[in-house]
Every structure is written in C-alpha cells, then in structure tokens.
Amino acid sequence: MNSNGSRSDCNTSKARPLADSSKPPSNGPQRPRRLVPIVLAAGFVGSILSWTAGEGVVDQFKPRRAAEATNTMAVQFESAELDRTAVKNAALAYGIQGAALGLVLGIGGAASGGSIRSALFAGSAGLILGGATAAGAAFGAFTAYFQIVGGGQADLLPSILAHAGAWGPAGLVGGLALGLGLGKRDRLAKAVGGGILGAVAGAVLYDIVGSIAFPLNGTGEPLATAWPARLLAHGTVGLLAAIGAAVFAKTAGPP
Numbered sequence: 001m002n003s004n005g006s007r008s009d010c011n012t013s014k015a016r017p018l019a020d021s022s023k024p025p026s027n028g029p030q031r032p033r034r035l036v037p038i039v040l041a042a043g044f045v046g047s048i049l050s051w052t053a054g055e056g057v058v059d060q061f062k063p064r065r066a067a068e069a070t071n072t073m074a075v076q077f078e079s080a081e082l083d084r085t086a087v088k089n090a091a092l093a094y095g096i097q098g099a100a101l102g103l104v105l106g107i108g109g110a111a112s113g114g115s116i117r118s119a120l121f122a123g124s125a126g127l128i129l130g131g132a133t134a135a136g137a138a139f140g141a142f143t144a145y146f147q148i149v150g151g152g153q154a155d156l157l158p159s160i161l162a163h164a165g166a167w168g169p170a171g172l173v174g175g176l177a178l179g180l181g182l183g184k185r186d187r188l189a190k191a192v193g194g195g196i197l198g199a200v201a202g203a204v205l206y207d208i209v210g211s212i213a214f215p216l217n218g219t220g221e222p223l224a225t226a227w228p229a230r231l232l233a234h235g236t237v238g239l240l241a242a243i244g245a246a247v248f249a250k251t252a253g254p255p
Helices: 002-021 035-055 079-113 116-148 156-182 185-213 227-251
Strands: none
Touching: 035 079, 035 227, 079 116, 079 156, 079 227, 116 156, 156 185, 156 227, 185 227
C-alpha cells in the first residue's frame, strides 16, 4: 500500500510542472481589455459633450459694424471683419471639441488598461492640451482658408483641407491622451497616429456627407449655420478619432 501511495505521489509531482508550464505567465504583456468598445463609448460621450457645449457659445463673437454703417444704404459689415469673426467662433467651438476629446480618451484609456492615477493625469493633459491645440489649429487653418480661398466657395477640396487642418491636431492630442491613459509607451505613438488619421477621415466624411445632407447649412464654412450639421461635425470627428486611436493602439505590442 505504501509503495503504491508513493508511486502516486511521485506521478502527481511529475505531472504538476507540466500543468503549470502550460499556463501563460501572469506578469507577461497583455492587450488592454475591451479597448475599442470603451474608447468608442468615450468618443460618443465626448462628441455629445462638445456639441452641447459648443451650441451654448454659437456666435459668441459678433462682428463690428463698418465705420460708415450709420447710413442704412451702406455696407453694414466689412467682409474681412465677417471672416475674422467666423474664425474666432470656429476656434472657440473646436477648442471645446478638442478639450472634450482629449478628456474622454484619456479617461477611456485608463479605464481600459490604466489606473485612477493615469486617468487623472491623462484626462487633465488631454483637456488642457486638446483645448489649446485644437483652438490654435482651427484659428490658423481657417485664417489661411479665408486668405487663400475666401468664404462662400462651393469647392469641396479647400473645405476638406481646412477642416482636416483644424481637426487633425485634435485627433493627435486625443491619441496622446489615450496612450497616456493606457500607460504603455509602446502604444503611445500608434495611438497618436491613429487619432490623427481618424480625425482627418472625419473631416473628409463630414464635408462629403454634409454637402449632400445639408446643402444649405454652410458645411463648407468653418462653422456650419445649423445645429444638425454642427452635430455631424462633432460626431464624425470624435467617433473616428476615437476608433482610429484605439485600433492603432490595440495593434501595438505583442499579441
């Protein structure tokens, strides 16, 4: 009996290393859990937040009347002043958009694979950098748009280029915030690249769909004249930037 028992113990002890060796090490690199769904939800929330906040400051800046506007027959506003006002309002709206996108993607990245500390850091960095970068990019892109092309043009390509120039940097900061939230340096660069590509794709989609669905709402201008078109702008950029950053970040690193 003792001999059989000792043989059983011996066999069990020999089998254990084989069973244990089949398990992956617990401290090995792993992909962030549920990254794409979490970040997509964050992008949706950020789009709604930025659009809602943006609607509260539509036409925040008003053009100054021309010097000769006291005469009702004279031109009330100079075209250059109208252009400057449009640029300021667009910079404000898209600065809010960039801040919201950076905030939610930073928190989304931390919720997927980071910590509370990384959520605070990434969310704060995304909020501040996203707002400042997006506002500055929008101001520069639309100033150049009016100087080179002029407002009220029906050409699609200049509008796409201007919107891509305004929204691409917002996608950059969104991807950066996502990478900071994940806490993975090897995913940071790809998240940034994905955020840029997603935001640029959002600009292309917005201008094409907007010109068809809202032909009278000024989608070719820096800021559309009706809320459905403005919602489309926030939605396409926010969602596609989030998807791009998440998909690129997920493909980084070992499987």
